Amino acid sequence: MGADxxxxxxxxxxxxxxxxxxxxxxxxxxxxxxSTVLKMMFRYAIDESLEIPFYIDMKSLIKGxxxxxxxxxxxxxxxxxxNIPSKDFLHRHLGDGTYLFLFDGADExxxxxxxxxxxxxxxxxTAVSNSKFVIATRDEDIILSAFNExxxxxxxxxxxxxxxxxxxxxxxxxxxxxxLISEIEKDENSGIxxxxxxxxxxxxxxxxxxxxxxxxxxxxxxxxxxxxxLYENHDATKIGFLTREKKSGLDHLLTHKSEIRL
Numbered sequence: 667m668g669a670d671x672x673x674x675x676x677x678x679x680x681x682x683x684x685x686x687x688x689x690x691x692x693x694x695x696x697x698x699x700x701s702t703v704l705k706m707m708f709r710y711a712i713d714e715s716l717e718i719p720f721y722i723d724m725k726s727l728i729k730g731x732x733x734x735x736x737x738x739x740x741x742x743x744x745x746x747x748x749n750i751p752s753k754d755f756l757h758r759h760l761g762d763g764t765y766l767f768l769f770d771g772a773d774e775x776x777x778x779x780x781x782x783x784x785x786x787x788x789x790x791x792t793a794v795s796n797s798k799f800v801i802a803t804r805d806e807d808i809i810l811s812a813f814n815e816x817x818x819x820x821x822x823x824x825x826x827x828x829x830x831x832x833x834x835x836x837x838x839x840x841x842x843x844x845x846l847i848s849e850i851e852k853d854e855n856s857g858i859x860x861x862x863x864x865x866x867x868x869x870x871x872x873x874x875x876x877x878x879x880x881x882x883x884x885x886x887x888x889x890x891x892x893x894x895x896l897y898e899n900h901d902a903t904k905i906g907f908l909t910r911e912k913k914s915g916l917d918h919l920l921t922h923k924s925e926i927r928l
Contacts, residue, residue: 673822676703679710679717683819684798689791691816692802693809697866698821700802704768707800717766717798724783724801725775733782736767736790765797772803772813784812823863836869841876855881 674680683690692700704721711717720740727734734742737756767790775783791799801816803809810818824832834843850858858881861867875881 674819676706676710679707679714681716687817688796688798689813689816690798690800691810691813691818692800692821693805693818694820695864696804697864698823699865700821701770702865703821704770704800704802707766708768711766718764719766719768721768721770723774724769724771724787727783727786728776728779733779733786735786760794760797765794767791767794767797767799769799769801772801772809773806780808781812784809788813824865824868826859826862829862829865829868832865832868833872836872841872841879843872846872846875849875849881852881 674683692703694700708719708721711719722736722739727736727739740756769787772784787801791797799816801813830843830847833846837843849855850862858871861871871881
């Protein structure tokens, strides 16, 4: 992860990341690991006893048609049936600088409530300004402008050896990761390198290959194989494998008009 030619490896709590700004925006494409970075920060903050972390899915601040305050969200999420803190308690203690607030999915907030949700997050950040804040989002102008006081960072794409290491960790069923890697290394499959830069697409490539033992070179074929693989194998992951009755009567994703029977 990096910005302004500065790079940070999130293999422990990244104290150096917050040295110049306690407000961080992780701004990047889908599937690159933004939520994973937030969850690792949460874990390391606890493991190293450096911060008290709160993980907040930003769209969860909308209950029905109403916006709730972050204080109310914390109280409602408190993992206890008794000794639930009051708002006064939160206001007294949240400002002492030992807290880390991780806001995920800023881009997933519905458009009609983006403005009030972002305004609530900014209000809270000002109210407890001694804490640390991280927001994860895809690249949207409305979000970048709403949080322009946050220092923006992106996540570095996977290098090939990192993608291969991920595939070996992900290895499942009767397909060995090295079998897939050998296919990727063939000259005719060089175009697949675009997928290897993205962790999500890398793991989905494994799913596609398990389904057909074939490297899908076009994106349309790639996602077609993914869909059919997940569609057919979903119930195979359940205890006591079953074949669920398909109410639609369809067994596969239809991609050609000739497959449609009226």
